Amino acid sequence: MSTPRGTRIALAVTVAVIALVTVVGMWVLRPTGEGRPDVRESSASGVTYLEGEVISVTPLDCAAFGTDPSTTTGAAPAGAECGRASVRITDGAEQGESVQVDIPPDAVREGVGAPLVLLKIPGQVAGSPYTYYDMQRGQPLLLLSIAFALVVVLVARWRGLRSLVGLAVAAAVVVGYLMPALLEGRSPVAVGLVSSAAIMIVVLYLAHGISARTTTALLGTFAGLAATAGIGALAVMQARLTGVSGDENAALQQAAQQIDLRNLLTCGIILAGLGILNDVTITQASAVYELHEAAPDLSPVQLYRQAMRIGRDHIASTVYTVVFAYAGAALPVLLVISLVDQPIGRILTSADISEEIVRTMAGGIGLVLAVPATTALAALVIRSGQGAGQGSGRHAA
Template sequence: MAGRHAHPPASEGRTPPAVLAVVAALLVVVGLAMVALWPDGATTSVGTPAGDQVTGVVESVDPQPCPDPDAEDCGTATVRLTSGDLEGDTVTVPIPGGVGAPTIGPGDGVAMSYVPDNPPETRYAIVDQLRGTQLWVLLIAFVLAVLAFGRWRGLTALLGLSVSFAIILGFVIPAILDGKPPLAVAIVGSAAIVLSVLYLTHGLGRTTTVAVAGTLVSLVITGLLAVVAVDALSLTGAVDDSALAVGQLQGVDLRGLLLAGILIGSLGVLDDVTVTQAHTVEELATANPGYGLSELYGSAIRVGRSHIASVINTIVLAYAGASLPLLVLVVALDDPIGDILTDQLVATELVRSAVGTIGLIAAVPITTAAAALVASRGRRAQKASGVQE
């Protein structure tokens, strides 16, 4: 199966000049937009209120009884510093306690805050554990699994994922921090991801171009719906401490950041659906040479409906999983259902789910119709030129 999908269907043939012209035009437009929105590098770091960050390795832990019966994890730990001006020295720090505090033991790598103006006994404080080695092991396992199953397509998928992260980390986030409009940055960044990743992963052909077009049109629809919904519900984007910190420390437009998050969050599922629909139509056209526009659309749209039914559940569950602490808190408060649903935190998540789902539903008929039209016209052109199907 992987070997079959490594090449486009035979009916796709050479990439038509018109397709190349469309791709070139899109690249130029997106490139110019990125240049216009590119950060000028003037953004400065605000640092961290916890002080400088240093790392260390726990050598021993000395737990002690807590004076307060309700307190937990009293005592001290001896840590050998592995960074900073005092690298190699050992320091004694309090054992971290409280909700969410890291559990430490001898040999654990830890991240610590260092505030030189504090008294000696409180200059260092453990704030987190170091988990770089474990993450590298997980990353290697992920890469090997993708390559083992996907082979060449798996490699291109990994390259596409790298490009997506490069665009988000190298353009989208710096541009937002630089004061550029978050929604405009998200639209341009999403378009750049679509153009680069889909062609890199699926090749330069008419099927991929149809998927790209369907994704971009659906993104525009999703963006418009998000603007209308956020305005209608008067959502501000100030939904948690992280958002408030970004708004206060960096002056970022939180409403625009919310819209950008909705747009980028829906992108991954959109390109999944559009690519599936475009390739479904192409395969149907190859297997059924007698199918016209209506037959191709009707057959492919039935596949799309089944796909959408599963993907909608995926979207809602993904948002529910990401917002599980919020949902637990909402249920624990035992407020009236009307108050719960109209709370900004819950309303924001409902908007994310609803807007993403509507954009996804719109992507199926748009992409299917475009793919059926392109496939039927391509077949007629082949017949007219005497090409054997």
């Protein structure tokens, strides 16, 4: 089916207006470099990070250390042993030198050859200037990323490659724009909305091409985003959530007091729903167009009803996806809270669990509402083609 010129113009104007509002919003909320907290004052001058490799380990009870190295990765389990390792530095001006470092149980388990990251604090009065910082994870993460990219490109081909480019653009927006803007105290909800809109405009058209079908999915995505933002903000307020429920959030409040953590929670809800919202709307738009191609005599109402049967199945499976995704991310919190002897109602209404419930429910509502919105919009676009007396030729995807 060929979309009438008037409909294409109406869709293009709508997207252009949204894009213009997004660009203006990004300009107004842009990070300027002012107001960002200076965390350098909290770090010792001249601190450097070095990479090293364990060449020998001497087991040692964690309690024997003056400063328990297990605290860098959490309390050591009962019976776990820390160690005193000889580490050969593998980068920097000190490459090839060997130093003594106390390491936690997880590094001890890796044994000889374990790649470590060391912290060197110059001018230390007592003890070695070298301390254990973390394990090196760059190589396995790089290999996993390469494998992911190869699988996507081999299976999805050019469309998969374009989706990877879109993913890179999304990462650039989050790291280069959203995070600096948030750290400068810009409105988290406003920054989250304009960033999400910019990401969706680029990603959808890049991955699926410029067409009425893609535009329909994009507008459905915007409807879902608006619903998610509104419901998320209302739920956070009504549930009396402050956003200060974990150690990281508390540390962020201390380091960057200009950030509104309650609104930051809503911003996180918006971002969390982006990917799956995109999946639902593009799939639903495609379902409407494909149904029309298979049965061009269906009226818009019949087309909507048929497509919603597919949409309901998609909603049912996607709800499980959303819930289990959040449950998996919050599993440690769930286990810790389950150890506390409290009524189930009190556990579920604790700050940590309440945040996950709000994320799940607000994101789920926006996701569900996006399906009928996208379906109705796609049916209206197809109706415009029928009304203009267009044939049922293949629609450009």
